[in-house]
Amino acid sequence: MPSPLLPDPRTSGTHPLEDAIHARRSVREFQSEPVGEHDISQLLWAAQGITGDQGYRAAPSAGAFYPLETYVITEEGVRHYLVEAHALERVVEGDLRAAVRAVSFDQACITSAPVVFLFTAVYERTCREYGGRGRMYVHMDVGHAAQNLLLQAEALGLAGVPVAAFDPADLSRILSLPEEEEPVYLVPIGKPA
Numbered sequence: 001m002p003s004p005l006l007p008d009p010r011t012s013g014t015h016p017l018e019d020a021i022h023a024r025r026s027v028r029e030f031q032s033e034p035v036g037e038h039d040i041s042q043l044l045w046a047a048q049g050i051t052g053d054q055g056y057r058a059a060p061s062a063g064a065f066y067p068l069e070t071y072v073i074t075e076e077g078v079r080h081y082l083v084e085a086h087a088l089e090r091v092v093e094g095d096l097r098a099a100v101r102a103v104s105f106d107q108a109c110i111t112s113a114p115v116v117f118l119f120t121a122v123y124e125r126t127c128r129e130y131g132g133r134g135r136m137y138v139h140m141d142v143g144h145a146a147q148n149l150l151l152q153a154e155a156l157g158l159a160g161v162p163v164a165a166f167d168p169a170d171l172s173r174i175l176s177l178p179e180e181e182e183p184v185y186l187v188p189i190g191k192p193a
Contacts, residue, residue, distance in 0.1 A: 002144070005130050006044065007043050008086075011043060015155040017151070020152075024159075025109055027193075029112055030188070030193055031192070032114065033114065033190070034074070034114045035074075041086070046148045047070060047117065047119075047149040048068060048070050058145075059147075059148045061126075061144040063126065063129055067125040068145055070083075071117070072118075074097075074116075077090060077095070077096070078090075078091040078175050078176075096174055097111045097113075099174045100175070103167045103174065104186065106166050107163060109161055115189050116187065116188045116189070117160075117188075117189060120181035120186070122182075126138050158190060159192045160188055160190070161188055165186070168183045171183045
C-alpha cells in the first residue's frame with residue numbers, strides 16, 4: 001500500500017548545474033542527520049521522476065523502456081518508488097543497512113549514510129526490443145539516473161557515492177526484491193561528515 005504522496009519536486013533552483021558538476025565528489029562518510037522527506041522526494045524525481053505530460057523521465061532511457069526500479073533504504077525500512085504516483089510504498093520494515101553493508105563487502109558508507117538509494121533492473125523491458133545489447137543499454141540507463149541523483153544531492157548540500165560492489169543475489173534476498181529485478185547500483189546519500 002503506497003504511503004501518502006511525496007512532496008512535489010521543485011523544477012527550478014538557485015544552485016547552478018555548473019556549480020554542482022564542479023563540486024560533486026564521491027563521499028563515503030556522512031553525518032548521522034536524517035535526509036528529510038522533501039530532499040528524498042527531490043532526489044527520486046531527479047533520478048527517475050516524470051518530467052512531462054508524455055511520461056518521459058528526468059534521466060534518459062534507451063527506447064524509453066525504463067527498466068529501472070528505485071528503492072529507498074533508511075533506518076525505517078525499505079520503500080519502493082512508485083514513479084507515476086510520485087509516492088513510496090513499504091517493502092520491508094526495520095533498518096537493514098547493516099545487512100546490506102555485509103553483502104556489500106563491508107563498505108562502511110552503507111551504514112554511515114542515513115539513506116541509501118538502490119537501482120534495480122528489469123532487463124526484459126529493454127532486452128525484448130534490443131536483444132543482448134539491451135543489457136548494455138540498461139547499464140547506461142542506471143549511469144544516467146545515478147548521475148542525476150548525485151548532482152541533485154550536491155545541489156541540496158548533500159553528497160553520495162555510487163557503489164556497485166555487492167552480491168546481487170544476497171541483496172535481493174535481504175530486501176525481498178521481486179524475482180524479475182536485479183540490483184545494479186547502490187548510492188548512499190547524506191550530509192558529508
